[in-house]
Amino acid sequence: MRNLKLVIEYDGTDFVGWQSQSNGPSIQEEIEKAFRSLTQEDARLVGAGRTDAGVHARGQVANIRLATKLESSELLRGLNALLPESIVVHAVKDVSADFHARYSAVSRSYRYLIHRSKTAIDRHMGWYVGCSLDVDAMQRCAAIIMGDHDFRAFCRSIPDADHYQCRVISSSWTPVENRLYYDVTANRFLHGMVRALVGTMVDVGRGFRQTDEFKTILESRDRSMAGMSAPAKGLCLERIEYDGER
Numbered sequence: 444m445r446n447l448k449l450v451i452e453y454d455g456t457d458f459v460g461w462q463s464q465s466n467g468p469s470i471q472e473e474i475e476k477a478f479r480s481l482t483q484e485d486a487r488l489v490g491a492g493r494t495d496a497g498v499h500a501r502g503q504v505a506n507i508r509l510a511t512k513l514e515s516s517e518l519l520r521g522l523n524a525l526l527p528e529s530i531v532v533h534a535v536k537d538v539s540a541d542f543h544a545r546y547s548a549v550s551r552s553y554r555y556l557i558h559r560s561k562t563a564i565d566r567h568m569g570w571y572v573g574c575s576l577d578v579d580a581m582q583r584c585a586a587i588i589m590g591d592h593d594f595r596a597f598c599r600s601i602p603d604a605d606h607y608q609c610r611v612i613s614s615s616w617t618p619v620e621n622r623l624y625y626d627v628t629a630n631r632f633l634h635g636m637v638r639a640l641v642g643t644m645v646d647v648g649r650g651f652r653q654t655d656e657f658k659t660i661l662e663s664r665d666r667s668m669a670g671m672s673a674p675a676k677g678l679c680l681e682r683i684e685y686d687g688e689r
Contacts, residue, residue: 444508446542447515449474449488450534451503456567456676457529461494461503470494470530474505477525481518482511491544491683492551495635497675499568502552502682506544542685550612550628550684555641556677557623569622570677576648578616578623584644584657585614585625595664597640598633607633607664616644626681635672643670 451474459467463475475488491504511518515535522532541547556569559576588594588611595607612628625641643660646652652670660668 444510444540446538446540447507447509447518448534448536448538448542448544449505449507449532451505452501452531452533453499453503454529454567455494455497455499458496460496460498461490461492461500470500470503471505473526473530474522474532475507477522478507478509478518480525481521482509482513484509484511489544491548492632492680494678494680495675498678498680499676500680503680504544504548504683504685506538506542544683547685548683549686550630551632552626552628552681552684553632553637554679554681555625555627555637555673556679557625557641557645558621559618559623560621567676568679570674572623572645574649576623576645577650578618578648580654581644581648582616583654584647585616585627587654587658587661588614588627588640592661593664594633594636594661596660596662596666596669597636597643598666599635600666601634604633609633609636637678638672638675639666639669641673641677645673646670 453470459469461470463469463472471488479485486507486509488505488507494500515537519532519535558569558571561571591608591610593607594609610630614627617624627637647654647657
């Protein structure tokens with residue numbers, strides 16, 4: 444049995460998320476269906492990040508176990524011929540049997556895009572915020588979450604969670620012309636965490652909250668104290684890192 448690693452890019456606009464669900468098409472389902480057509484094997488695809496509906500990815504990583512004799516290059520061509528234009532597989536590679544896209548990952552990186560002026564073409568790839576923003580205050584908030592913290596205040600309820608600790612490796616805002624990017628890397632992320640962080644930091648940028656209040660929210664471990672979640676369309680999974688295997 445082979446263990447195949449995939450690197451995947453997708454526009455999440457028309458999907459219910461990464462994970463297969465009964466209420467609409469998912470990224471996982473589309474790729475598994477393409478594999479069935481190519482190999483006549485029914486196998487489960489495991490993704491490193493289970494992105495929500497409307498969230499995009501440039502560097503999603505997944506693995507699947509198959510007995511197929513098809514070369515990796517043949518699988519790559521076949522998958523991209525069968526998949527919708529909104530999903531592109533950039534690489535298919537044989538990896539060791541113990542490689543697991545989710546559990547072998549050492550870090551994940553997300554980018555959130557805020558449009559500072561209205562756009563038609565890129566409207567599905569960012570959140571338009573037309574009001575004035577104090578980016579320096581937002582940058583101070585981004586620095587507050589560096590290191591190890593309990594992020595219960597910035598995630599959806601997870602009844603069976605062992606813990607809510609995440610180690611944030613980098614966190615910063617970068618203005619570029621009419622765009623504002625938030626880049627964050629951590630060892631793990633909780634469900635809805637990045638969007639809740641962005642929504643609350645934008646509240647600070649708008650002057651609705653103070654930087655000290657952001658720190659209080661983090662320490663409170665109470666989701667009701669944080670701001671709204673930023674829209675899914677601005678979020679993109681950029682890359683997944685692995686020790687000795689990328």
